[in-house]
Structure formats: C-alpha cells, structure tokens
Amino acid sequence: MTEELHDKYEAVIGLEVHCQLLTQSKAFAPVSTEFGGMPNTQVTPLCLGHPGTLPVLNENLVRYTIKMGLATNCGVAKKSIFARKNYFYPDLPKGYQISQYETPICHDGHLDVTVDGEVKRIGITRIHMEEDAGKSIHDQDPYNTLIDLNRAGTPLIEIVSEPDIRSPQEAYAYLNRIKQIVQYLEICDGNMEEGSLRCDANVSIRPRGQKELGTRTELKNMNSFRNVERALEYEIRRQIRLVENGGEVNQQTLLWDANEMKTRQMRTKEEAHDYRYFPEPDLPPVMVTEAMLDEIRAELPEMPDVRKQRFVDEYGMSPEDAHNLTNDRYLADYFEEVVDRVGDPKPVSNIVLTEVLRVLNDRSITINEFPVSTERLAELIQIREDDKINSSAMTEIFNEMLKQEKGAEDLAKELNLIQVSDNSFLEPIVQEVIEDHPDEVERYKDGKKGLVGFFIGQVMQRSQGKANPQLVREMITEKLED
Structure with a gap:
C-alpha cells in the first residue's frame, strides 16, 4: 500500500x-x-x-x-x-x-x-x-x-x-x-x-x-x-x-x-x-x-514527570537521561538506592544507563530480576572512584558480578585487577622506561608532548596493567620536565 x-x-x-x-x-x-x-x-x-x-x-x-x-x-x-x-x-x-x-x-x-x-x-x-x-x-x-x-x-x-x-x-x-x-x-x-x-x-x-x-x-x-x-x-x-x-x-x-x-x-x-x-x-x-479522597491524595507518590524533572534539577542530568531512568519506576528506585550509597550521581547514571540497561535488554529481564544488588553495584563504583581499579577492570568485574554473588573488591583481588598507587612500586618501573627510551625522551623535550601516552603505555605494560595511570602520568611528566 x-x-x-x-x-x-x-x-x-x-x-x-x-x-x-x-x-x-x-x-x-x-x-x-x-x-x-x-x-x-x-x-x-x-x-x-x-x-x-x-x-x-x-x-x-x-x-x-x-x-x-x-x-x-x-x-x-x-x-x-x-x-x-x-x-x-x-x-x-x-x-x-x-x-x-x-x-x-x-x-x-x-x-x-x-x-x-x-x-x-x-x-x-x-x-x-x-x-x-x-x-x-x-x-x-x-x-x-x-x-x-x-x-x-x-x-x-x-x-x-x-x-x-x-x-x-x-x-x-x-x-x-x-x-x-x-x-x-x-x-x-x-x-x-x-x-x-x-x-x-x-x-x-x-x-x-x-x-x-x-x-x-x-x-x-x-x-x-x-x-x-x-x-x-x-x-x-x-x-x-x-x-x-x-x-x-x-x-x-x-x-x-x-x-x-x-x-x-x-x-x-x-x-x-x-x-x-x-x-x-x-x-x-x-x-x-x-x-x-484527601487521605488517598496524601498517599500518592512522586509521579514520573515530577521525578524526571527532579533528576534534571537535582542530579544535573539531561532530560533524555532523566527520562530513560524514570520511565520504569523500579529502575529509578534502583538508581537512587545506588546514589544514596555512592553520593555522586554521575558515575551511577553512567553505568546504569550503559551496562545495566545492556544486560536488561540482552536478557529481556526487568531490574527486579537483575542479579547485581544496589549494594554490590555501589561497591564497584566506589572502588573505581577511589582509583583502586581502572575502567577496563571495572567492566571485567561487572561482567563477573553477573555470574557470582561476590563483592566487587573481592573479585578485583581475585582477578588481580587492583590498581597500584604505591610510589615505591611505580618509581623503579617509571625510571626504567625512561632510561630504555632515550630517543623518545629527546623528542618529548623537543615539544612532542603527546609522547607521554607512549611512556604511560610502557609502564602499564610492565606493571601488568596494575599501575594507576593518573599517578603514572604525574610521575612521568615530573621526570621528563626536570
């Protein structure tokens, strides 16, 4: 037709x-x-x-x-x-x-x-x-x-x-x-x-x-x-x-x-x-x-449109993200329970709107059937915010939490994903990388500042991914600027 x-x-x-x-x-x-x-x-x-x-x-x-x-x-x-x-x-x-x-x-x-x-x-x-x-x-x-x-x-x-x-x-x-x-x-x-x-x-x-x-x-x-x-x-x-x-x-x-x-x-x-x-x-x-009627009116909860606007005003979300989170009452409840535990809504909305929704859609389940509790998800977000793990480790741990009831930090240790922020551990690795690449050091000092990523990558490789990349960046920059 x-x-x-x-x-x-x-x-x-x-x-x-x-x-x-x-x-x-x-x-x-x-x-x-x-x-x-x-x-x-x-x-x-x-x-x-x-x-x-x-x-x-x-x-x-x-x-x-x-x-x-x-x-x-x-x-x-x-x-x-x-x-x-x-x-x-x-x-x-x-x-x-x-x-x-x-x-x-x-x-x-x-x-x-x-x-x-x-x-x-x-x-x-x-x-x-x-x-x-x-x-x-x-x-x-x-x-x-x-x-x-x-x-x-x-x-x-x-x-x-x-x-x-x-x-x-x-x-x-x-x-x-x-x-x-x-x-x-x-x-x-x-x-x-x-x-x-x-x-x-x-x-x-x-x-x-x-x-x-x-x-x-x-x-x-x-x-x-x-x-x-x-x-x-x-x-x-x-x-x-x-x-x-x-x-x-x-x-x-x-x-x-x-x-x-x-x-x-x-x-x-x-x-x-x-x-x-x-x-x-x-x-x-x-x-x-x-x-x-007055009694029943007093029992009415915060309705979807009001909650959506509150998410925009209180959490600084885009209207689209607020809509996606409040469209399902139970998903909005889950999100807010995690925020109550973590404090910062931004990293919570990031993982809920991406990883959590991906799992719900892939498995055709509701948030009430989702295997990761708000307490466990909050722990995962918190160890990421504390720089104990990096973003790729966070994804790996999240996927493992879908299969096991263990906490995020226990899984991070079990999978050897805890990020090292110990200067005494990182100092010799950073020094070794700089000494092994004199040509790159000279190019960096000649203005090729983008090479800092190369040095970070070398340190991450030699530390088997355990190094805190932000701390590594600071240490390399300090040494190269001397």
Missing part, C-alpha cells in the same frame, strides 16, 4: 486497558491472589458460583482505583454502583461478572503523551472496577479444555480511552504511560507478557477531514506493547485496502496472531445490550467521602 493511500485516511483508535491489581485478596472473597498456585486451590464457594454465596467488597479495590483516577486527572464519583455483566463461558461459573456500567467510579480524565517530539492529549472516558474471570487451558489435554479458577475474582480496573488516538505509535506511547503510572502507584506490576496488563483496541478508519466515525473492529490477544503496535498497523492497512477495493468494514472482534502477523475473526462484536447489565443486588453503592 502506498503512503499516499495511507495518508488519504485517518485512523481512529480507542484502547480498553485492564490492569490486574496488586491486592492480597480477591475483589469480593477472602482468598489469595498470589500468582502460580496449583490450579483451583485459590478458590472459595463464591469463586465457584455456588448458590447463596454473597460478595464482600475489598476496600483496596476501591482505593487503588481512586489512586489511578487521581493520577490520570479524572473526576471521582461520590456514589457509584456495581453491575452484573451477564454472559456464559466455562471459566465464569457464576454466569456473570461483577463490573460497573452506568456509574463508573472515575470519569472524564486525560493523559498527555509525547510522540515524535509533540505532546498529544488523550482523553479517558472512564475507569471502573470489576473482577476477572477464570482461565481456560487448551494445550494440556488433547481431548478436553481445562478450567483453572484461581484467577476468578481477581480485582481489575478497566481504563477506557476516548477515540483520540490516531496512530499505532500514539497507542504505544499511551500504553507505556499507563504502565508507568500503575507501577509508580504500586497498584499493578504492568507486566503485559504475564497478563497483569491487558489491552483491547477499537479501530476504525475515515477519510481525512471527515467527522463521522467509521465502522469499528475490536482487536484482542495482543500480549506485548510491540504486538499492539503491529496489530493496529495491520488492521488499519486491512481496513483501508478493503474500503479502497469497494468493500465494507464489518463490526467484529478479531484476534491478533503474532506468529502469522495478521488478524483473524473471533466473533461478531457484542454491544452493551448483549450483556443485559443490571445493578448488582448483593453489593451496596460505593460511597466516596472528601475525607477519603
């Missing part, structure tokens, strides 16, 4: 983002939400849909949702109600999901994202509370679908954007902003690959300049930020191609196939009336007081 044809149309995208909350118990039942339990062990009669069981609201579900609402500039409803969303599926034994419909607890917010240097404001229609369904497992039994209800009843928030997103790149930036905020609030770990952050997208196209919205499709099964971007790009192109060839876009739900890099039909898209929403009769309205 030519770029001219792509430019003829405008994409209209809205995202529905589900965040699994980090509460210790389920939304309406006193049972653990911890990940990784044996199937169907973290359940109660309520989770199993037994008749006569009554839900009890988890207060943290309310508080965490309000935190997200305040962090995304939403209004908070003083009164909101739960609703039953009715549908039949094997992993939903009650036959309905407790959610919110007409009265979401948070509404009319927005987020600003930056794409290609331009700030774009994306509206947030609503943030509401709901419970998760169970999990259907299709790949463990050749004849049957298995059901695990451990996840049934896990607290979720759904964040519904306005159809303000115009490109896959804007969608990516918006999703990344949501992840960043939930991490900073510590209400969700934001891990899309593990399902704690999930995204559905509503996509339509229209000729540029047209106000009327086109027929939309819904995209599901996008399990990474990049897959969201790829799926949106594919679907936009598919719809343009379809319309250009005289066809019509049908309203339907599509699954993204990451292996084939294309979408396939799941079902015709449901509307709200298909779910027969009605107020949840077993739960009272959620009442939010001003005192409760």
Whole structure:
C-alpha cells in the first residue's frame, strides 16, 4: 500500500486497558491472589458460583482505583454502583461478572503523551472496577479444555480511552504511560507478557477531514506493547485496502496472531445490550467521602514527570537521561538506592544507563530480576572512584558480578585487577622506561608532548596493567620536565 493511500485516511483508535491489581485478596472473597498456585486451590464457594454465596467488597479495590483516577486527572464519583455483566463461558461459573456500567467510579480524565517530539492529549472516558474471570487451558489435554479458577475474582480496573488516538505509535506511547503510572502507584506490576496488563483496541478508519466515525473492529490477544503496535498497523492497512477495493468494514472482534502477523475473526462484536447489565443486588453503592479522597491524595507518590524533572534539577542530568531512568519506576528506585550509597550521581547514571540497561535488554529481564544488588553495584563504583581499579577492570568485574554473588573488591583481588598507587612500586618501573627510551625522551623535550601516552603505555605494560595511570602520568611528566 502506498503512503499516499495511507495518508488519504485517518485512523481512529480507542484502547480498553485492564490492569490486574496488586491486592492480597480477591475483589469480593477472602482468598489469595498470589500468582502460580496449583490450579483451583485459590478458590472459595463464591469463586465457584455456588448458590447463596454473597460478595464482600475489598476496600483496596476501591482505593487503588481512586489512586489511578487521581493520577490520570479524572473526576471521582461520590456514589457509584456495581453491575452484573451477564454472559456464559466455562471459566465464569457464576454466569456473570461483577463490573460497573452506568456509574463508573472515575470519569472524564486525560493523559498527555509525547510522540515524535509533540505532546498529544488523550482523553479517558472512564475507569471502573470489576473482577476477572477464570482461565481456560487448551494445550494440556488433547481431548478436553481445562478450567483453572484461581484467577476468578481477581480485582481489575478497566481504563477506557476516548477515540483520540490516531496512530499505532500514539497507542504505544499511551500504553507505556499507563504502565508507568500503575507501577509508580504500586497498584499493578504492568507486566503485559504475564497478563497483569491487558489491552483491547477499537479501530476504525475515515477519510481525512471527515467527522463521522467509521465502522469499528475490536482487536484482542495482543500480549506485548510491540504486538499492539503491529496489530493496529495491520488492521488499519486491512481496513483501508478493503474500503479502497469497494468493500465494507464489518463490526467484529478479531484476534491478533503474532506468529502469522495478521488478524483473524473471533466473533461478531457484542454491544452493551448483549450483556443485559443490571445493578448488582448483593453489593451496596460505593460511597466516596472528601475525607477519603484527601487521605488517598496524601498517599500518592512522586509521579514520573515530577521525578524526571527532579533528576534534571537535582542530579544535573539531561532530560533524555532523566527520562530513560524514570520511565520504569523500579529502575529509578534502583538508581537512587545506588546514589544514596555512592553520593555522586554521575558515575551511577553512567553505568546504569550503559551496562545495566545492556544486560536488561540482552536478557529481556526487568531490574527486579537483575542479579547485581544496589549494594554490590555501589561497591564497584566506589572502588573505581577511589582509583583502586581502572575502567577496563571495572567492566571485567561487572561482567563477573553477573555470574557470582561476590563483592566487587573481592573479585578485583581475585582477578588481580587492583590498581597500584604505591610510589615505591611505580618509581623503579617509571625510571626504567625512561632510561630504555632515550630517543623518545629527546623528542618529548623537543615539544612532542603527546609522547607521554607512549611512556604511560610502557609502564602499564610492565606493571601488568596494575599501575594507576593518573599517578603514572604525574610521575612521568615530573621526570621528563626536570
């Protein structure tokens, strides 16, 4: 498809983002939400849909949702109600999901994202509370679908954007902003690959300049930020191609196939009336007081944009470095813990932005899985700052720390990398190098001052790399200038 044809149309995208909350118990039942339990062990009669069981609201579900609402500039409803969303599926034994419909607890917010240097404001229609369904497992039994209800009843928030997103790149930036905020609030770990952050997208196209919205499709099964971007790009192109060839876009739900890099039909898209929403009769309205709002506001942490600016002002960083460090809350925490131990932020940012991020990217891990603790990294930086090791030794020790739990100084000694700053050790080596190279000495004295590097190299070679090069420079210069 030519770029001219792509430019003829405008994409209209809205995202529905589900965040699994980090509460210790389920939304309406006193049972653990911890990940990784044996199937169907973290359940109660309520989770199993037994008749006569009554839900009890988890207060943290309310508080965490309000935190997200305040962090995304939403209004908070003083009164909101739960609703039953009715549908039949094997992993939903009650036959309905407790959610919110007409009265979401948070509404009319927005987020600003930056794409290609331009700030774009994306509206947030609503943030509401709901419970998760169970999990259907299709790949463990050749004849049957298995059901695990451990996840049934896990607290979720759904964040519904306005159809303000115009490109896959804007969608990516918006999703990344949501992840960043939930991490900073510590209400969700934001891990899309593990399902704690999930995204559905509503996509339509229209000729540029047209106000009327086109027929939309819904995209599901996008399990990474990049897959969201790829799926949106594919679907936009598919719809343009379809319309250009005289066809019509049908309203339907599509699954993204990451292996084939294309979408396939799941079902015709449901509307709200298909779910027969009605107020949840077993739960009272959620009442939010001003005192409760003030209390939750006081609990809000330093948010990403504020932290980024503080890094620029307090640590003298470039905005780009500050962004790279604060984009992930846990990486920013790691950085600041090391700074607290070392004192000087400059050498800390140097190694975190280069070596640490290199390892995280190469291994596809998070900073929480990084094998070098803040204490050990601080020790490595400190012995470098104290000139006990040189820069190449620092890199060698860092790579060894990824494999062993030993401290930096112990490894430096074990690998024979401790730098010598003892004049009595270096004096005879320096003197010997000068005496062995009379021609170079004469050239230096004739103005070839760059030869000091040659003499330093000779001393480093004869000391087997142990000499402190700065001290060697001072000693050689002093002797040659005599």
